[in-house]
Amino acid sequence: MGVEVAVEGLSKSFGAQTIWSDVTLTLPRGEISVLLGPSGTGKSVFLKSLVGLLTPEHGRVVINGVDVCSCSERELYEIRKLFGVLFQDGALFGSMNLYDNIAFPLREHTRSSETEVRNVVLEKMEMVGLIGAETKLPGEISGGMKKRAGLARALVLDPEIILFDEPDSGLDPVRTAYLNQLIVDLNAQTDATFLIVTHDINTARTVPDNIGMLFRRHLAMFGPREVLLTSTEPAVEQFLNGRRQGPIGMSEEKDSGQAAAELAELDDDKGVPEIIPQLEISPGVPRRAAIQRRQDRVMANLQSLDADARQEVLRSLGPRERERYGVSAGDDPVLAEVGQPADESPEKATVQRTESMHGSLSAEQVASLPTDSGQQEHPTEPRPDSPRVGGQRPDEVKPTPAPRREAQSIPEQQSQEDRGSAGARQPGGAHRRSWFGRKSNRGGDQ
Numbered sequence: 001m002g003v004e005v006a007v008e009g010l011s012k013s014f015g016a017q018t019i020w021s022d023v024t025l026t027l028p029r030g031e032i033s034v035l036l037g038p039s040g041t042g043k044s045v046f047l048k049s050l051v052g053l054l055t056p057e058h059g060r061v062v063i064n065g066v067d068v069c070s071c072s073e074r075e076l077y078e079i080r081k082l083f084g085v086l087f088q089d090g091a092l093f094g095s096m097n098l099y100d101n102i103a104f105p106l107r108e109h110t111r112s113s114e115t116e117v118r119n120v121v122l123e124k125m126e127m128v129g130l131i132g133a134e135t136k137l138p139g140e141i142s143g144g145m146k147k148r149a150g151l152a153r154a155l156v157l158d159p160e161i162i163l164f165d166e167p168d169s170g171l172d173p174v175r176t177a178y179l180n181q182l183i184v185d186l187n188a189q190t191d192a193t194f195l196i197v198t199h200d201i202n203t204a205r206t207v208p209d210n211i212g213m214l215f216r217r218h219l220a221m222f223g224p225r226e227v228l229l230t231s232t233e234p235a236v237e238q239f240l241n242g243r244r245q246g247p248i249g250m251s252e253e254k255d256s257g258q259a260a261a262e263l264a265e266l267d268d269d270k271g272v273p274e275i276i277p278q279l280e281i282s283p284g285v286p287r288r289a290a291i292q293r294r295q296d297r298v299m300a301n302l303q304s305l306d307a308d309a310r311q312e313v314l315r316s317l318g319p320r321e322r323e324r325y326g327v328s329a330g331d332d333p334v335l336a337e338v339g340q341p342a343d344e345s346p347e348k349a350t351v352q353r354t355e356s357m358h359g360s361l362s363a364e365q366v367a368s369l370p371t372d373s374g375q376q377e378h379p380t381e382p383r384p385d386s387p388r389v390g391g392q393r394p395d396e397v398k399p400t401p402a403p404r405r406e407a408q409s410i411p412e413q414q415s416q417e418d419r420g421s422a423g424a425r426q427p428g429g430a431h432r433r434s435w436f437g438r439k440s441n442r443g444g445d446q
C-alpha cells in the first residue's frame with residue numbers, strides 16, 4: 001500500500017543558484033505521477049530531496065507525518081525504507097550478476113535467510129520478466145534489461161514509494177512502450193505511490209494519473225492528467241507537444257518577445273494531438289486500486305476543473321461509473337459548451353449534469369458511494385500493449401492551488417485574457433474543439 005507524499009513550499013538552491021522555489025504538491029497514495037520539465041530545471045534534485053539525499057532550504061516533505069527535511073537521522077533511515085529508486089542507468093554493480101545485484105538490498109538491510117532472499121529475488125525477477133537471466137552480468141545485457149534489473153532491485157524491499165529517474169532514457173520506442181506497460185502493471189500489483197521523471201512525451205501522455213511540470217524555477221502546474229493534457233498554458237502545451245515554438249528555448253528559457261512572436265505565428269489550428277488514452281493493465285493483472293480512489297476525488301472536485309478537463313473526465317466514464325456518480329445520458333452543459341467529440345456516440349458524448357455530480361458531491365457523499373465490485377468496466381480484456389481510453393478512470397487530483405498560482409506567476413506567460421482572446425478559452429472555439437474533435441496532424445509526437 002502506497003503512502004501519500006506531501007510537499008509544501010519546498011525551495012532548493014546551490015549557492016546563489018536557485019533551482020526551484022515554493023514547490024507545493026501532493027503525490028496521492030498509490031497513484032502514478034509524472035514530473036516533466038526542460039533539462040536542468042531540477043527534476044533529479046527534486047527526487048533527491050524527497051528521499052532526503054539533498055536538503056532544501058525551505059519547506060517540508062511530509063511522509064507518514066514525518067518531515068523528511070527536518071527529521072532526525074534515525075527517522076530518515078526509517079523513511080528511506082519506504083522508498084525504492086530506479087536510477088537512470090539502473091545503477092547496477094558491474095561485477096555482480098543480476099541475481100546478486102537484486103539480492104543486494106535484502107542482504108544489506110534485512111536479516112533474511114538465503115532461502116528467503118532467493119524467494120524474493122526470483123519473485124521480483126519474474127515480475128519484471130527477467131527469469132532465466134540470473135547469472136548474466138550487467139555488461140552482457142541490453143539497456144532495457146538493465147532498467148528491468150534496476151526495477152527488480154528497487155522492488156525487493158517492497159517499497160511504498162517508487163521514484164523513477166528517466167526510466168525511458170536510452171531505450172528505443174518499443175522498449176519504452178514495454179517498460180511503460182510494466183510500470184503500470186507493477187503499480188497495480190503493488191499499489192505503491194509512483195513518481196516518474198521523464199522527457200518522453202508518450203510516457204507523459206499515457207502512463208500517469210497526474211502530471212506536474214517544473215519551469216523557470218517554479219512548479220508551473222501539477223494536477224490530474226486531464227488538466228495538464230488540456231492545458232493552454234504556453235510552456236505546458238509546448239512541452240507536451242514537443243514544439244520549438246513557445247517559451248522554452250534551447251537553454252531552457254527564451255526571450256519573451258521571441259516566444260510571443262512564435263506563438264502568434266502558429267495557426268490556431270496547431271495540430272494539437274487529441275488526448276491519448278491512459279494505458280490499461282495487462283490481462284490477468286489485478287485492477288489498479290488507485291483508480292477508484294482517484295476517480296472519487298476527481299468527481300468530488302470536478303466543478304473546479306476547466307471545461308476541457310471536465311469534458312475529458314466525463315468522456316472517460318464507463319456505464320458503471322456513470323451510474324455510480326449519477327451521470328446519465330442526456331444533454332450536458334459542459335459538453336454542449338465545447339462541442340461533442342466527433343468519434344463519440346451521442347449516447348456516450350452527451351453526459352448529463354445532475355444534482356448529484358459535477359463536484360457537488362461532498363467528501364462524505366463520495367465516501368458513502370457503493371464500493372466497486374472489482375469488475376472491469378470494459379467487458380473485453382485489454383491487449384497488453386494497446387492503450388485504451390477511459391479504462392483508467394480519470395480521477396482527479398484537484399489541481400493544487402500552488403500550481404495555478406505558480407503558473408500565473410510565470411512572467412512571460414500569456415494572460416488569461418490573452419488566451420481567451422485567442423479563442424483558447426472561448427466556449428465552442430476552434431482551438432477548444434481541436435483537442436477533441438479531430439486527429440492530430442502531428443502524429444510524430446505520439
Ligand SMILES: Nc1ncnc2c1ncn2[C@@H]1O[C@H](COP(=O)(O)OP(=O)(O)OP(=O)(O)O)[C@@H](O)[C@H]1O
Binds near residue numbers: 014019038045
Ligand atoms: N550537488 C549539486 N551541487 C551543485 N549543483 C547541482 C547539484 N546537483 C544538481 N545541481 C544543479 O542543479 C541543476 C538541476 O539539475 P538536475 O540534474 O536536477 O536537472 P534535471 O531537470 O534533472 O535535468 P535533466 O533533465 O537534464 O536530467 C543543474 O544546474 C545542476 O548543475
